[in-house]
Amino acid sequence: MERSEPDAADDNAMDSFLEKFQSQPYRGGFHEDQWEEAPWFGVTLSRPDLCCCRQMEQAKTYKDEGNDYFKEKDYKKAVISYTEGLKKKCADPDLNAVLYTNRAAAQYYLGNFRSALNDVTAARKLKPCHLKAIIRGALCHLELKHFAEAVNWCDEGLQIDAKEKKLLEVRAKADKLKRTEQRDMRKAKLKEKKEQTQNEALLQAVKVYFEDEDRAELYRVPPKSTLLQVLQHPRYFVKALTPAFLVFVGSSPFCKNYLRGRKVHQVK
Template sequence: MASRPAPGEDDGMDAFIDQFKGKKYKEGFNEDNWEEEFDKIPMFMKKAPEELDPLEQPELACIQTILYDEDQSPEELAKTYKNEGNQYFKEKNYKKAVISYTEGLKRKCSDSELNAILHTNRAAAQFYLGNYRSALNDVIAARKLKPSHLKAVIRGVLCHIELKNYSKAIAWCDEGLQFEPKEKQLIELRANADKQKRVEERNVRKAKLKEKKERVQADALMKAIKERKIKLFQPPELSSQNSDDDGDDKEDDKVFRTLFDGINSENGIVVHLDENGNLNWPVLFLYPEYEQMDFISVFHEDTRFIDHLTVMFGENFPPWDTEKKYKPNNLELYFEDEQREDLYRVDPMCTLRQVLSHDRCVVKAGNPRILILVRGSSFFRDFLSGKKLQAN
């Protein structure tokens, strides 16, 4: 057995202590970094680190191992995960909260009350993430375990409101008020859901009335177009369908309806009937010589082309007409049969209705299109030389 040094004898301790005399301790906390250093100590941490590195934080890794020891009962582990999820929830880290509550539910503990809480808490986290259907599934699961779980009922009502299931939200409120008749939040939520339901029902009624009105107007417009024998451009698939159903008026109407519903002016303005039952079309005047165009948004079907030409070229010349040759009496008008690549001359004294009723005139994309050329110009001759002219 080793003997103790006699009193007064040097056991080496004095020498060990003496070497620190006069040296300042540099590892201690100071007023600038004490909060940061304290936050590295597990006992004083305010927030868990996003990523745990056992080598960098061995103390925290040790505590985590103790907390989540698989030797613990499922109930103990589930409760630990619940507490962890609650902490993440307080920090508004809802994604990690969902993960923690999910881990708690995976323990499959026999405590139905605890499982109901885990479902309800996970529903709250999912709700704040905007996952309303997932949140709703959780509160439904919670209520199966505990039908009178007030938080689950309230959370379910909120989910139904966000999903615009107002009738179900009201039903959930009524169920909750059966066992908590004075619950203020349920009363307020029920009133809100009822108000939203009434607004939605009113909007649905308005939408149906608007749809009915538009359909009546569309039917009248379609009838007017058919009565005038105006032809609309048919895509190849509809053309073949129409040829396969010769003699079937219902199928002809179906094809025409498809074409009519597809009318969509390139300029956002479509043909319409006025109060006197006359058609008004958006018409394009094209000037190929200068690659220019004019758009007439409302061209009455009984208006003559010369009337528009007089307004457009009667007094002022367009800026692109530097030679000032676009004069009403100096212009020739044509429409093109794209299928045959033919040009048909249009008499300026004709009305739009007369042109559109021509056997070879087809309205494409909702816009009748008229080509305008300067008679006798070099471009006029070159342009017509490559085209097939047909009598109107």
């Protein structure tokens, strides 16, 4: 089919439009400084929305980078990458929870158990039921010898997944160590109490005196008196720069014979 010749009237109309377009700027377009507000595909993106999307993409990039370092067992670099991701402060709580949990795993392998515990605690504030965060938190408590806390974290995780193998293993180990710790504490307290009783019995058995040679009198020193208190007594005299005391076993025959007929004062 042959194309028809263009109508002269149409040509004149087009020429008129072009002349008008050149002399008068188009008012329906977007200025270069307002390109973010262009309605692409029917959606208007404001500057804050674009900023949020950019932060999220950057945080994801750092997360992926950290995961790569983690797989290579370069845990220090993994921590740095996850930290950079968290610094973006994106608005996605799930992504931030993953960054905290992954950084906790890297810190754990570096032996930084307290830092790892702080991270999983932060992750659970964002996502309380994050099972990986709970598992890693329980492991951190176990390494820090917080056995009761480890058991509690395991119990909270098992409420989410009662068959989680790692939680069951950690809980069994933590519970055993907790009971061992409690037993050792009981033994330590009994030993301490026994030693205290023995010391008190010894203090009761031992009698300490100092002698006033001028008056031929003895002064009994209370068990809890300090050396300074005794030296400050008006009837105590130091000879040859050396303090001297008489120490007896109070119930011994020698003590009884030595004290017989002597005047004894009690130091106050």
